[in-house]
Amino acid sequence: MRIVTALIILLALASLPFWVSAYILAVLTVAYYFGVFAMAWDLLFGFAGEVNFGPTFLIGLGAYSAGLLDNHGVPVWLCVIAGALAAVIGGFVLALPALRLRGPYFGLITLVAVLVLQQVIVIFAGVTGGEIGLTINDVLSVDSGHNYWLALAFLVISGLILYSFSRSAAGLILQACGQDAIEAQALGFNVAKHKLAAFAVSALFSGLAGAMLVFYLGTASVDTVVDISVGVQIIIAAVLGGRRTIVGAAIGAVFLIVAGEILRPLGQLNTFVVSAIALVVILFFPDGLVGYLLRRGERA
Amino acid sequence: MTPPLLEVSGLTKRFGGLVAVKNLGFSIAAGEILGLIGPNGSGKSTAMKLIMGIERANIGSVRLAGREIVSWPTHRIARAGIGLVFQHSRPLHRQTVLENIKLALLPDSLFQLAAERSVDAKARAIGERVGLGAVLDRHPTTLPFADLRRMELAKAIARDPEVVLVDEPFAGLTLAEVESFSALIRSFREEGKAVLLVDHNVKGVAALVDRVLAMYLGERIAEGQADAVMRDETVRRVYLGGAIETHARAIAPEKSGVPLLKVTDLSVFYGKAQALERVALEVHEREFVSVVGLNGAGKTTLFNAISGLVPYAGAIEWRGGALAGKTPAAIARGGIAQCPETRELFGDMSVQENLDLGGQHQPPAERAARLIWLYDLFPILKSRSKQLARTLSGGEQQMLAIARALMMNPSLLILDEPTLGLAPVILEQLSKALERLRETTSITVLLGEQNVTFALPHADRVYVLEHARIIWQGPPDRFAAEAGAGYL
Numbered sequence: 001m002r003i004v005t006a007l008i009i010l011l012a013l014a015s016l017p018f019w020v021s022a023y024i025l026a027v028l029t030v031a032y033y034f035g036v037f038a039m040a041w042d043l044l045f046g047f048a049g050e051v052n053f054g055p056t057f058l059i060g061l062g063a064y065s066a067g068l069l070d071n072h073g074v075p076v077w078l079c080v081i082a083g084a085l086a087a088v089i090g091g092f093v094l095a096l097p098a099l100r101l102r103g104p105y106f107g108l109i110t111l112v113a114v115l116v117l118q119q120v121i122v123i124f125a126g127v128t129g130g131e132i133g134l135t136i137n138d139v140l141s142v143d144s145g146h147n148y149w150l151a152l153a154f155l156v157i158s159g160l161i162l163y164s165f166s167r168s169a170a171g172l173i174l175q176a177c178g179q180d181a182i183e184a185q186a187l188g189f190n191v192a193k194h195k196l197a198a199f200a201v202s203a204l205f206s207g208l209a210g211a212m213l214v215f216y217l218g219t220a221s222v223d224t225v226v227d228i229s230v231g232v233q234i235i236i237a238a239v240l241g242g243r244r245t246i247v248g249a250a251i252g253a254v255f256l257i258v259a260g261e262i263l264r265p266l267g268q269l270n271t272f273v274v275s276a277i278a279l280v281v282i283l284f285f286p287d288g289l290v291g292y293l294l295r296r297g298e299r300a
Numbered sequence: 301m302t303p304p305l306l307e308v309s310g311l312t313k314r315f316g317g318l319v320a321v322k323n324l325g326f327s328i329a330a331g332e333i334l335g336l337i338g339p340n341g342s343g344k345s346t347a348m349k350l351i352m353g354i355e356r357a358n359i360g361s362v363r364l365a366g367r368e369i370v371s372w373p374t375h376r377i378a379r380a381g382i383g384l385v386f387q388h389s390r391p392l393h394r395q396t397v398l399e400n401i402k403l404a405l406l407p408d409s410l411f412q413l414a415a416e417r418s419v420d421a422k423a424r425a426i427g428e429r430v431g432l433g434a435v436l437d438r439h440p441t442t443l444p445f446a447d448l449r450r451m452e453l454a455k456a457i458a459r460d461p462e463v464v465l466v467d468e469p470f471a472g473l474t475l476a477e478v479e480s481f482s483a484l485i486r487s488f489r490e491e492g493k494a495v496l497l498v499d500h501n502v503k504g505v506a507a508l509v510d511r512v513l514a515m516y517l518g519e520r521i522a523e524g525q526a527d528a529v530m531r532d533e534t535v536r537r538v539y540l541g542g543a544i545e546t547h548a549r550a551i552a553p554e555k556s557g558v559p560l561l562k563v564t565d566l567s568v569f570y571g572k573a574q575a576l577e578r579v580a581l582e583v584h585e586r587e588f589v590s591v592v593g594l595n596g597a598g599k600t601t602l603f604n605a606i607s608g609l610v611p612y613a614g615a616i617e618w619r620g621g622a623l624a625g626k627t628p629a630a631i632a633r634g635g636i637a638q639c640p641e642t643r644e645l646f647g648d649m650s651v652q653e654n655l656d657l658g659g660q661h662q663p664p665a666e667r668a669a670r671l672i673w674l675y676d677l678f679p680i681l682k683s684r685s686k687q688l689a690r691t692l693s694g695g696e697q698q699m700l701a702i703a704r705a706l707m708m709n710p711s712l713l714i715l716d717e718p719t720l721g722l723a724p725v726i727l728e729q730l731s732k733a734l735e736r737l738r739e740t741t742s743i744t745v746l747l748g749e750q751n752v753t754f755a756l757p758h759a760d761r762v763y764v765l766e767h768a769r770i771i772w773q774g775p776p777d778r779f780a781a782e783a784g785a786g787y788l
Contacts, residue, residue, distance in 0.1 A: 168413040169406050172395070176403055180390040182354055187459060188378035189408050197410045244394065 013152060017145035025148040029216060031257035032151035035250035036158045036209035038237040040202040045235075046244035047166055048198040049178025050099070054110035055206060055234045057094065060117050060226035062087040062207025067134045067220040068127065076138045080211040087207020088200050095199040099192055111228070118226050133221030140215045147216055154212060155250060158205050163246045165201065174198055175244075236278045242288025251290060303366070305330045305494040306351070306382075306463045311360030311370075313346055313518075318694055320346040322518040324360070328463070328494040333485070335497045335505040335526070338515035339538065339595075339750055341720045344498050347515070348465050351496075352384050353377045364463065375408065383461030387468045389452050391440040397451055398423055398436040404458035423458065430454045430484060445572035446477045453484060463494045470504055471596045482508050500594045500750075501539070502530050514538075539752065558620045560585045560744055561606065561636075561712060565614035568601050575601040577768040578614070583712065588738055588745045590755040590776070592783075593765035599748035600641055602765070603714050606746075607631055607638045633661060637710035641717040641748075643701040647690030651681055651700055654689050658707030666709070674703045677733055695726030699733070706743075715747045719754045727754055734758050752779070 017025060037055055044052045066083030070076065098109040121128045128134055141147050165171050176184040177191040184191050214220040224230065233256060241252025256274065263270040285292045304327035313321040321343045328334045338344045349355040351362050353374040362370040369377050378384075391400050401423040402415055427436045430450045435443060440451065456464060469485060470478045485508060488495050499505045502512055506526040514522040514535050522532040529535055561583040568576040576598045583589045593599050605612045608628040616623045623631055632638075646654055655674065659667040675682035678699045684692060689700060698718050705713055719727055731754060737743060738758055749755035756762065756776040764772040764783045772783040 164413070169415045170410055170412060172392070172399065172403050173406055173408075175392055175395075179392065182374070183386055183389060185374035186352055186354070186378050186384045186386070187404050187455060188375050190373075190375045193408075194410065 010156065014149070017148055022144040025144045027258060027261045028254070029144075029148050029151040030213070031254045032155040033209050033213040033216070034234065034237065034253040034257055035155050036205055037234045038241065038249035038253040039159060039162050039246050040205040040209070041234055042238045042241075042243065042246055042249040043162055043166065043198055043202045045238065046246075047171060047174045047178055048195045049181075050195060050199075051104075051107040052110045052199075052202070053107045053235070054112075054114040054231055056226050056228070056231040057110060057113040057117050058087045058091050058203045058206035059210035059213075059230075060114070060121075060222075061090040062210035063214045063220045063225040064121065064128060064134065065207075066211035067136050067214050070136055070138055070215075071134070076140070076215060080208065080215070083211030084204055084207040087203045087210065091199050091203030091206075092196070095196055099195050099199070114226065114228055114231060118222055121222055121226065129220070131222060133219045133223075134214075136214055136218050136220060138215060139218055140212065151212075151216070154209070158209070159247060159250055162201075162205065166244075166246050170194070170197075236275075236282075238288075240278050240281050240288055242291030242294070245288070245290045245294065248288050248290030252288065255289075304328060305365055306496070307361075307363040308347075308351065309361050309363075311347065311350055311362065312358050313343075313350055313355060314358055319518050321350060321357075324515070324518070324520060326513050326520075326523070328496060330462070330492045330494055331489050332511070333489055333495040333497060333509045335499060335502065335509035335512040336515065337499050337502055337505070337512060337529075339500065341517075341722075342515045343518035344515050345467065346518075348384070348467060348496070348498050351377075351465060352382060378459065378461075379408070381462040383456040383459045383464050385452050385456045385464065385466040385469070387471060389448065391448065391451060393439060393441055396437050396439060397432055397443070397447075398427060400440060400451055401427055401432075401436075401454045401458055404455040426454050426457050430457065431480060443572075446473055448572075449473065449481070453481075461493065463496070464488055465496045465498070467498050468596070469497055469499065500596070502526055502535075506530070537753075559583060559617075560587075560619060561746070562617040563602075563606070563614070564617075566602070566605060566616065567613045568598075568605055568610055570601075574768055576605070576612070579765070579768075579770055581763055581770065583744060583746055586742050586744055588747070588758050588760045589763070590747045590749060590759035590761075591763045591765055592749055592752060592755050592779075594750050597750075597765040598768045599750075599765055600716055603638055603640075603716050603746070603748060606714065607636060632708065635711035636714065637705040637708045637712070638714040639701050639705040639716065639718065641720060643697055645689040645697055645701055645704070648688060650686050650688055651692070652685040654700055654704050655681075655707050658704035662707070662709060667707070670707055670709065674706055677706075677736060678703055680729075693726075695722050695729065698722060698726075698730065702730075702733070710743070712744045712746060715745065717748055717750065719749065719751045727751075730754075731757065752784075 016028070037059060041052060041055045044050050062083035065086035066079040069079045069082050094109065094113050098106050101109065122130050125131070140150055173184070173189050174194050176187070177189060177194045181191045210225055213225065217224065234253070237253035237256045238249040240256065241250065242248030259274050259277070260270060263273050266273060281289065287295060307327045309325040311321055311324040312319070324347055326334065336344050336347065346355060350357045353372055357370055360370060361368060364380055364382060369380060392403065402419055405419045405422055406412065406415060424436065427433055430453050432447060432450050432454060435447060440448060466485065469481055473481060485495060485497070497505050497509060509526055511524065512526045512529040513520060514529055514532070516538045521534045521538065522529045559582040563579060563581040566576055566579040567574065579602060591599055591602065601610060604610045606616055608623065608626055608631045618634060618636065646657065655671060659670060662670065680696055681699055681703055684696060689697065692700060702715065702718065718730060722730070735758060738745070747755055747759070756779060759776045762774060762776050762779050763770050774782065
């Protein structure tokens with residue numbers, strides 16, 4: 001039943017380019033990339049139990065690596081792969097020492113990492129474009145419909161992979177590590193190894209999505225892929241949609257971006273209203289929208 | 301004689317200045333059950349964690365079938381064949397009981413996406429064995445407390461360890477459940493596993509164990525057959541305090557009007573575990589009342605209910621008025637100061653600052669006067685007044701916690717396990733301070749203790765709390781004769 005519903009929704013979404021405006025497609029395209037960011041983040045927060053305050057560190061690494069390579073004439077597909085790899089390597093270097101720390105320190109390290117990356121980009125403005133941004137010569141496609149389909153397909157495939165991973169045997173171990181690390185160790189699981197793997201997977205999808213997003217936007221800038229506020233938006237999206245659900249994170253991200261667009265006429269009030277909605281949901285439905293529905297389903 | 305499966309020798313663990321485990325050594329053979337007992341704070345749980353690698357030993361050796369494992373990480377020790385049955389657990393709530401058991405059967409692999417087919421059948425068989433057969437497809441949150449403990453046992457069985465460590469096997473279980481758990485633990489012995497049972501008193505595990513090792517303040521004080529250990533002089537002194545002089549004052553009868561504190565029919569549940577069952581208790585003005593009970597009996601829960609920190613059924617009256625519905629802060633301002641077991645000092649503030657915080661609601665003149673009085677009561681605190689609270693020794697911290705509670709000028713002072721983890725010489729100082737408090741002020745004291753030596757001398761009346769119920773009450777001089785036997 002659930003699968004049929006999901007397929008119908010998917011078909012409806014895939015048909016959008018035939019009957020809605022290019023403007024709506026553009027909003028949704030960005031929203032889908034954000035969906036992947038949020039899902040990758042949920043893998044860490046919901047399953048590994050680690051709060052990563054710097055999702056944009058991974059995204060930014062992917063985006064800027066891809067953008068810089070493109071400026072040196074490397075083919076687009078290679079740039080995207082290189083961006084994903086850069087994110088994984090960067091994530092590894094960060095997480096390896098940070099995961100040894102306990103309590104809130106992992107989160108703080110990830111936060112500082114974002115600030116460092118941001119400063120590096122500004123300082124090396126000659127190469128990176130600094131605060132103005134990096135202009136990308138190539139695009140994924142000039143057709144808004146094609147771009148939309150690409151983003152949708154990417155969202156669906158990423159979602160399937162991350163969801164399957166979360167429901168697999170390895171995902172079960174990861175959840176145990178996140179919820180009670182001492183007991184997981186006493187059951188013979190190397191907690192550091194599993195968390196590190198989760199970080200690498202999260203980094204892979206963040207980096208991929210970041211790289212693809214800059215080729216869609218045609219520019220890489222601190223404001224769109226690195227700034228702390230972008231990271232906060234991703235976190236809000238994932239929590240809003242529902243912790244430990246993967247799918248919820250994507251729904252939360254689409255909701256947040258679309259709501260932001262719809263409320264744009266409100267001007268300054270726009271961010272306020274969206275944030276207020278997010279606050280209410282987090283206060284009264286801490287399991288998020290999808291989490292809330294799942295729990296009702298369990299009880300019934 | 302088969303060589304021992306688990307050999308521990310010279311094991312020592314220090315936490316800052318506190319020596320939690322001191323030169324501990326024992327061995328367990330295959331098919332043998334050893335009971336590791338000791339009062340709260342004696343270091344037995346730390347010893348268990350050292351074996352499992354959850355805490356790192358400072359020195360010492362742990363050998364599993366001849367192999368040195370003391371420096372290994374926990375997961376490697378677990379893989380090598382030691383399993384731990386936790387007392388409290390956080391099961392995976394979104395997964396079913398069956399999936400929770402399956403988890404324990406999985407290899408430590410990143411790339412195994414689906415569990416092998418045999419895993420499902422194995423998990424089911426283990427579930428049946430521990431008596432979870434009917435609830436395998438339910439979520440842990442819907443299970444009664446005993447079934448959650450069964451699930452923990454199932455996870456340990458799933459790992460098929462050679463050595464099983466069980467932390468307080470029977471805490472929170474009813475008599476019938478204790479029986480079925482004992483049977484399961486006995487089956488470990490028949491399978492040739494070495495079992496270590498960690499518990500508070502000999503009585504609880506006597507029927508099950510082959511040998512008992514008793515610990516106190518991190519050291520071994522006795523080892524042998526259960527009945528021999530129960531007869532041991534040192535053990536009796538630690539648990540019962542040998543000959544105790546009591547100084548009960550007959551206060552209660554004359555002041556029979558309205559008791560200062562009256563608890564009736566008090567019941568408290570933590571989820572599914574019942575922590576208190578229809579407890580009744582009275583404390584009269586100027587009285588010193590001790591509530592004696594082992595760890596887990598419900599003392600802290602009782603005090604937390606009085607302080608308004610846990611929801612409860614039943615009635616708690618303070619000077620004749622109900623306390624239900626009042627906030628903890630309002631109750632504290634009403635004159636009930638609790639000095640919690642965990643002390644809850646502000647570690648990064650000085651002694652003086654901690655005391656000033658306690659006196660926040662007093663007028664300045666009164667505050668200054670109380671401070672002088674308290675420094676007189678605990679002279680050591682005066683010499684440490686500028687020192688940070690977390691740098692104090694355990695005994696000094698306890699004194700500070702009591703002094704801070706007294707700064708609030710309470711009518712009733714609740715002391716929860718003040719002797720926890722303290723050396724005998726500190727107990728003496730603390731005991732003297734309590735005596736002066738009793739003799740020179742009109743304060744009412746409600747003391748919770750498992751250390752009878754400390755609890756009886758100053759008490760006017762004693763209640764014994766066991767498994768969530770008051771099982772005895774009376775004057776302290778009758779305690780040893782009427783309630784002492786059940787206390788070993």
